[in-house]
Amino acid sequence: MDPLTGGIVAGLIANGITEVARCVTPVSAAQSRRELALEDILRKDPSVAEILQKAVVAVAKSVHFQDGRQTEKLRLFFLSPEAEAVVRQMCGLYFAPGMRSKSEGAIQQEFSLSLALYLGLDETTIRPTASLLFEILLEACDRALSVAVDKGILAGHEARSSVRHRALLDEIASIQKNVDFLLQPDRPKLEDIHQFEHKYRAQLAERHGYIVPPHFDVARKIPMKDICVPPRLALVTRNRSDQGEPVKFATFLAGLYRAVVLANPGGGKSTLASRICHDLAADHRVRILGGRQLTAALIILRDYGAAKKEHACSFVQFIELVANSHYQIPPPKGAVEYMLLNGRLMVIFDGLDELIDTRHRQEISADIESFCNLYPSVPILVTSREVGGSSNKESGGAATAGRSTDARPDSLGWQSSALVNATRPAVAALRSRFACGQNL
16 A cells, blocks of 8 residues: 555645644634644545645655665655745645745755655655645645634735744745755764764663752752753743733744743752753653754853854754764764754753953844744744843844843742752743744
């Protein structure tokens, strides 16, 4: 039986649209019902079913998929983050039709190159079949989104608002850079990338799976799941005068695109970063962050600052350095770049406030901005201490990284005496672009 069934392609589209839905509409308690409704459209809408059947027929007729091994590779491609990234870009075209004439050809080329890489074939060989599959996917995405908007499952006006529109445009903005990367003759082998990613996640889960509480005599490692409870977060916007809107940790992760977490010293910022690294690695298939299967790269900014002074390294080079030195996994050349460009990696910048020198802190804030501009579709989290009453804004573009000009105290805390004294709760505020590229 041909493993590329309409159900597999429908699952790909459902995952991609669900990820976009988390961006274009606020995450709420109705999230799971919305996702089920989207899946129901893909299963029951006759027009969508007819379009998906074309994919099955196209594969059955292709000479490239008469071999069972190649068909299995195709199935894995349709289950991959690379394919989901393409579907998110297709959704971006639906909500930003003015970009279609400019970007559709680049997305199609990206799809063809990614498919060729998965199949181990030359792109020119697979191009006719890839083009047909791309057109089928694009048609199915357009139809599914149209039905979802008509039925009120997705709010079209929300998707087209200036704030939420940014996340969709960011998906499209990274296409050409990825195409250029995939066209390089010395690009890394997919098998090497997957092997590195698997080992890297295993090391992340182990290294960040424990907490060593302060103790006079012994350093005892305690499993994170035994000592930590979900943090309390508050969503604080620029014009709010109150203490912010409480938001659950799971809800925060589900809608995270670009965010800043602010807390006083000892408030649990680094522990929060470590927990996210662990949870994404240990529960990789659960899609806890933005509905995507992601691996986290943790950049401790004081360590990056020292490495930059000594080696003048970039963030990508520093991620590679840490993978090799901290986690003992040397990355293949170009593997980190590939993961950033193909929806496989999110980045946590921890401890911007720990850079004591003001000029150095401003320089690294600008480095974070540049990184966000280079990789616009990569989810980013920045942690820093809360600074109130300051008029100095150190970063103001694709990601906020620096002092807050209007931070309000609230309770982001790890409710454990091993981390935070229960009589002196942690104080923090969260200002997040929570679902889309809002300047904070």
